[in-house]
Amino acid sequence: MAPVRDSRPIVISGPSGVGKGTLYKLLFQRYPDAFTLSVSHTTRGPRPGEQHGVDYHFVTKDAFLELKANDGFVENAQFGDNLYGTSKATIEEQSAKGKTVVLDIEVEGVKQIKASGFPARYVFIAPPSEEELERRLRGRGTETEGSIQKRLERAKVELEYAKVPGVHDRIIVNNDLETAYKELEEFVLVGPAASA
Ligand SMILES: Nc1ncnc2c1ncn2[C@@H]1O[C@H](COP(=O)(O)OP(=O)(O)OP(=O)(O)O)[C@@H](O)[C@H]1O
Numbered sequence: 614m615a616p617v618r619d620s621r622p623i624v625i626s627g628p629s630g631v632g633k634g635t636l637y638k639l640l641f642q643r644y645p646d647a648f649t650l651s652v653s654h655t656t657r658g659p660r661p662g663e664q665h666g667v668d669y670h671f672v673t674k675d676a677f678l679e680l681k682a683n684d685g686f687v688e689n690a691q692f693g694d695n696l697y698g699t700s701k702a703t704i705e706e707q708s709a710k711g712k713t714v715v716l717d718i719e720v721e722g723v724k725q726i727k728a729s730g731f732p733a734r735y736v737f738i739a740p741p742s743e744e745e746l747e748r749r750l751r752g753r754g755t756e757t758e759g760s761i762q763k764r765l766e767r768a769k770v771e772l773e774y775a776k777v778p779g780v781h782d783r784i785i786v787n788n789d790l791e792t793a794y795k796e797l798e799e800f801v802l803v804g805p806a807a808s809a
Pocket of ligand 1: 631632635749793
């Protein structure tokens with residue numbers, strides 16, 4: 614177990630395709646007992662293979678809206694026809710198991726968590742350049758051309774917001790993967806380097 618001294622959840626944000634997932638998956642592989650990814654609520658139906666409570670908490674729209682009305686989310690958003698959110702109870706349950714919760718959320722969610730006063734640490738993953746971000750999005754092979762263009766437009770807004778002083782505790786440029794990983798590890802472990 615890594616000696617994580619600061620148990621506040623870690624909010625990781627950054628443009629789509631910058632390598633957030635790649636970086637925190639490395640962290641989870643290295644420290645499987647210390648970190649866990651937050652499980653979001655969603656009103657969309659499960660895709661084949663997705664498990665309730667593992668990939669998402671799949672809930673009805675009514676249940677989602679009731680939780681929202683009761684101030685149960687640290688952040689929530691609508692994408693298409695579906696609602697998504699991170700519940701306070703989920704973070705608390707996962708934290709109670711002794712794990713540091715990692716949240717992978719987009720910029721509007723970051724703003725909401727900050728506004729809510731929920732204690733968290735914020736790290737932004739930046740691309741070496743917009744050209745390299747585009748190369749990675751294309752290289753991943755998961756997006757249509759339209760989706761790539763939307764994500765690149767969105768990236769400009771996110772990169773601007775990241776420049777606002779005081780928003781993030783750390784900005785890591787994901788150029789060389791190993792170097793960026795080491796920076797993330799150093800940020801999340803807090804204090805002397807841990808031995809895995
Ligand atoms: N340092 C790096 N150098 C080169 N390629 C990288 C680097 N980091 C990640 N990649 C590649 O970039 C692509 C995007 O990475 P990843 O899927 O982790 O991004 P993401 O930020 O989690 O995206 P999304 O928000 O859309 O889920 C992947 O194909 C990944 O292998």
